[in-house]
Amino acid sequence: MQGDYQFSAEPREIGYKKSAYRDLYAEAYNAPPSNLMFDRRIVRGNTYAAMVIPASTQQEMERQQELEHKRIARAQQRRIEETQKIQ
Secondary structure (H helix, E strand, C coil): CCCCCCCCCCCCCCCCCCCCCCCHHHHHCCCCCCCHHHCCCCCCCCCCCCCCCCHHHHHHHHHHHHHHHHHHHHHHHHHHHHHHHHC
16 A cells, blocks of 8 residues: 555654643743742642632732721711701
């Protein structure tokens, strides 16, 4: 079965091709930590039922709670003012 198909050009190397996947770790940090204890991506301890929340999400949740407390305080203040107007 040799000789059934002939290539029209000799095989050659293709040029440099960018990776199909980005290395997110390399973009965020210059050098990966060599010790797992200092790697912030590693979650230590029992994670069976734990919901790991990133620090930025934790800050956002705290901010939302603070805004909610302020909203409730304003609503209570309005109710007090309305009851004083009625009396």
